[in-house]
Amino acid sequence: MKKHQGRLAAVGYALAAVILILAEHAVTDKVKAAPHPSAPADTQTVAINAEQAKQVRLADVTQRDFAPHVDAVGYVDFNQDQLAQVSSPYAGRVRDVFAKAGDTVSRGQALFSLDSPDLTQAEASLVSAAAARAQTTAALERARSMAQVQANAPRDLEQAVADQQTAEGNYQAARRALRIFSKSDAQIDRIAATRRVDGELRIDSPVAGQVTSRNVAPGDLVQPGNGPAPFGVGDSNSLWLVANVVEADAPQVHVGEPLFASLPALPGQPIEAQVDYVGSTSDAATHRVTLRAVLHSPPAGLRPQMLANYSIVTGAPTRHDALPADAVVREGSGSMVIFTTSDGLHFTRHPVQLGTPQDGYYPVLSELQPHLRIATEGALFLSNALALQSQ
Known part of the structure; x- marks a missing residue:
């Protein structure tokens, strides 16, 4: 009996040893199968x-x-200091038009003419004054001849002198009136000599340049002060670069600083000028300050009213x-x-x-x-x- 119990105990110990060994292997396998923690990923490199x-x-x-600068938007404009709005100082109906938009004109060249009632009246006054002057001059000569032979009374000579002086004054006044209409002395002499009243008033260009606008045709009635002006003439070799700077940037911009313009219409053709005017007020609607630069001899293709982007250099690079x-x-x-x-x-x-x-x-x-x-x-x-x- 004791021998049988000893055998059972030995078997139990052997089973326990086997179970223990199997358990250790299981733990070892679990440890081997468990994932190892990875190193943290680099979040700054890809x-x-x-x-x-x-x-x-x-x-x-x-x-x-890099130069400190101020950016702005704007446009190209005529040089308003050399742009003339040409109209007539007197009312009248247009007779002829001698130029069209785009023409190059010289100073004093006729742009259009009109039939002026005021000029007609002035020419008629000159003709009348010239006739009266000739008549009184002849009467004075006769009076002087008769006075030499005592064929008339002294007061007749005095009256003839007074009449001739009055006629001369009227004649000179009529000539001055025609000079107001820009008539030359040669033209006035011709009117007085031919006794012909024409009434044609020619309006000349006050400046040399290019015709920028024409708003008149033969038969139109022109009234002084009414817009638009019949003709606009500007210097095509001088344009304004107008920039509108936001209020916050305006204090940084001064006269004499370089201004660079780039235009969508002229890509790849930067334009350089110098600021010559900075506005003293800000626009109430846009809250921008206007500045401009005069561009002399502008490149081909640059036209007034083109849009432009501007950069104004405000300091050393x-x-x-x-x-x-x-x-x-x-x-x-x-x-x-x-x-x-x-x-x-x-x-x-x-x-x-x-x-x-x-x-x-x-x-x-x-x-x-x-x-x-x-x-x-x-x-x-x-x-x-x-x-x-x-x-």
Whole structure:
């Protein structure tokens, strides 16, 4: 009996040993199967493959001069100091028109003529005064001849002298009246000699330049002071560059500073001038201050009323690291970042502090390591790839 119990005990010990060994193996297997914690991911670097790298262009960080400036919008206009609105000082009906819009005219060249009742009256007065002057002059000569032979009374000679002086005064007054109508002495002499009343008033250009507008045709009735003026004549070799600057920027702009203009109508043709006027008031509707520059000898194709973008340099330039505009990514938080690389496949995100862009480049106000190579075209793709990797 005791021997049988000893055998059972030995079997129990063996089973327990087996169970213990199996349990240890199970724990070991669980430990081996348990995942090891991975190293934390790099949230500032993104890797791309060779095929994706073909869509990303690289460039070196360069340095450029950046001048403080003020941007504005505006237009091109006639030089109002050399623009004449030509009208008639007297009422009348247009007889002939001698020029059209776009013509080049000289100073004193006739633009149009009209039948003027005032001129007709003045010419008639000259004809009458000339006739009276001739008659009284002849009467005075006869009176003097008769006085020499005592054939008339002294008062007859005195009366003849008085009549001739009155006629002479009227004649000179009639001549001066015609000079008001811009009649020359030769024309006045011809009217007096021929006794012909025409009444044609010719309106001449007061300046040399180009006809900018024509608002009259034969048969039209012209009244002084009524608009628009029959003709506009301006100097086509002198134009105004007019810029409208926001109120906050206006104190930075002064007369004599360089102004650069770019026009959508003339791409790739920058225009340079100097500010010669800064307005003393701000427009109540737009809250902008007007400034202008005179442009002499404008380039071909530049026309008044064209829209323009302006940049006014307000200080000396300073040198900064420069980033192309397409290399900068604005994130949702408002941060401005770039992506640097050493091999073209791994790109690291770098926040940067930038100034106002100029000519397609941003000045870098924060420190950058020298000789950096950055992604330009494709930088936005890298930003999106990094954001997906971080999720």
